[in-house]
Amino acid sequence: MIRENLNPLVSAQKQIKDACDALNLEPAVYELLKEPLRVIELSIPVKMDDGSIKVFKGYRAAHNDAVGPNKGGIRFHPDVNMDEVKALSIWMTFKCCITGIPYGGGKGGIAVDPSELSQGELERLSRGYIQGLYKYLGEKIDVPAPDVNTNGQIMSWMLDEYCKLTGEQSLGMITGKPVEWGGSKGRNEATGLGVAVVAREAAKKLGIDMSKARVAIQGFGNVGSFTVKNVQGQGATIVAIGEWDKNIGTFALYNEEGFDYEELAYYKAKHHTLANYPKAKMISLEEFWSLDVDIIIPAAMENAITEKEAELIKTKLVCEAANGPITPNADKVLSEKGIVVTPDILTNAGGVTVSYFEWVQNRYGYYWTENEVVEKEERAMMDAFYSIWSIVEQYQVSVRKAAYMHSVKKIADVMKLRGWY
Ligand SMILES: NC(=O)C1=CN([C@@H]2O[C@H](COP(=O)(O)OP(=O)(O)OC[C@H]3O[C@@H](n4cnc5c(N)ncnc54)[C@H](O)[C@@H]3O)[C@@H](O)[C@H]2O)C=CC1
Numbered sequence: 053m054i055r056e057n058l059n060p061l062v063s064a065q066k067q068i069k070d071a072c073d074a075l076n077l078e079p080a081v082y083e084l085l086k087e088p089l090r091v092i093e094l095s096i097p098v099k100m101d102d103g104s105i106k107v108f109k110g111y112r113a114a115h116n117d118a119v120g121p122n123k124g125g126i127r128f129h130p131d132v133n134m135d136e137v138k139a140l141s142i143w144m145t146f147k148c149c150i151t152g153i154p155y156g157g158g159k160g161g162i163a164v165d166p167s168e169l170s171q172g173e174l175e176r177l178s179r180g181y182i183q184g185l186y187k188y189l190g191e192k193i194d195v196p197a198p199d200v201n202t203n204g205q206i207m208s209w210m211l212d213e214y215c216k217l218t219g220e221q222s223l224g225m226i227t228g229k230p231v232e233w234g235g236s237k238g239r240n241e242a243t244g245l246g247v248a249v250v251a252r253e254a255a256k257k258l259g260i261d262m263s264k265a266r267v268a269i270q271g272f273g274n275v276g277s278f279t280v281k282n283v284q285g286q287g288a289t290i291v292a293i294g295e296w297d298k299n300i301g302t303f304a305l306y307n308e309e310g311f312d313y314e315e316l317a318y319y320k321a322k323h324h325t326l327a328n329y330p331k332a333k334m335i336s337l338e339e340f341w342s343l344d345v346d347i348i349i350p351a352a353m354e355n356a357i358t359e360k361e362a363e364l365i366k367t368k369l370v371c372e373a374a375n376g377p378i379t380p381n382a383d384k385v386l387s388e389k390g391i392v393v394t395p396d397i398l399t400n401a402g403g404v405t406v407s408y409f410e411w412v413q414n415r416y417g418y419y420w421t422e423n424e425v426v427e428k429e430e431r432a433m434m435d436a437f438y439s440i441w442s443i444v445e446q447y448q449v450s451v452r453k454a455a456y457m458h459s460v461k462k463i464a465d466v467m468k469l470r471g472w473y
Pocket residue numbers: 198199200201202243270271272273274275276294295296297302303351352353354373374375376400401403404
């Protein structure tokens with residue numbers, strides 16, 4: 053068997069090419085979309101607590117700003133590299149089109165394990181990233197947000213640095229801020245809430261009764277934990293959780309009776325890991341992917357489901373809460389087995405949609421209640437799901453292909469209007 057290419061940029065380019073071919077678009081469209089319009093690589097010197105200087109690699113890719121300013125998170129992870137950031141920025145462009153928000157795609161990251169830094173070192177690194185990039189950021193240029201291992205505190209340091217460097221109180225320059233300083237109510241929970249809306253509507257289409265559904269979720273970070281909370285709120289039973297721990301690596305937990313969100317969240321906040329969680333038995337990763345459940349939701353990292361895992365999966369539905377968790381080869385295997393996949397650019401679009409609401413509130417200077425935000429997000433996700441599902445039915449294509457056809461067409465139309473090809 054030929055080893056799969058696990059470079060996410062190669063996967064993203066294949067997805068664009070498939071959509072361009074299906075839409076019969078001029079070759080220039082693929083040429084414009086296959087790489088970001090701008091990429092920046094930074095060396096960020098940080099004074100460590102022991103007085104030494106350590107230099108970190110940082111990146112920001114601005115994929116396509118035909119529709120509006122670039123938008124997308126910043127990831128802190130040891131494996132961050134330029135191709136990963138490029139792929140993540142490409143996915144952001146198409147994701148923003150799914151709920152019709154006026155942004156292009158962007159993504160950034162730093163190759164670092166933040167758990168090895170003190171708070172002071174983390175703050176200096178976050179500020180250093182902005183010192184290297186601030187000329188290319190701004191509420192009308194490129195608007196970052198949190199992603200893996202970043203949070204509201206890091207967004208606050210970054211915004212403070214930006215305000216100091218530019219002399220402007222520009223709250224809309226970054227989203228995912230704490231509500232105490234310009235954040236939107238509902239943003240923290242938004243991605244998981246949106247995932248649950250997509251899972252529920254897709255389940256309905258497949259005849260899965262959510263109140264009886266058994267679900268396995270990989271990842272219990274921001275996205276995974278709030279997915280657990282909201283899917284549990286729909287009456288489903290979460291019987292398995294896949295996680296990662298610094299000392300033991302990836303692992304999976306199983307509880308036939310179902311996990312409880314509050315108990316899991318309490319345990320993780322206290323121990324910073326789910327390893328040794330008492331109300332569960334450990335299962336192997338093979339057992340996790342082979343579980344007899346109705347829905348699997350990967351909510352951790354790219355390439356979680358390769359051909360090998362896809363062969364094991366027995367569910368009717370897989371909802372991509374993470375970005376790029378299914379490789380193209382695995383996608384093919386799942387499709388041949390008749391398993392429906394809701395793609396990342398649809399499934400996790402709730403996060404960036406509420407980031408847009410945050411940006412609107414910042415620029416307007418007027419703030420909404422949590423109910424208003426949740427209602428608007430639910431409506432946006434429902435509209436998105438049904439407009440993509442209508443393409444699935446009309447063209448008899450996968451949900452992923454339908455989502456890409458929708459988004460690529462929209463970008464192509466706007467690039468044409470702007471005279472880019
Ligand atoms: N935070 C957000 O609003 C959004 C995040 N995403 C995507 O969702 C995914 C998760 O992001 P967040 O939850 O924000 O990150 P996070 O840093 O809050 O959580 C990631 C979780 O995944 C676990 N994990 C890491 N590697 C793993 C592995 N190999 N197997 C199992 N678990 C593993 C970590 O232990 C952690 O609990 C990423 O792909 C991210 O790009 C997508 C849309 C929005």
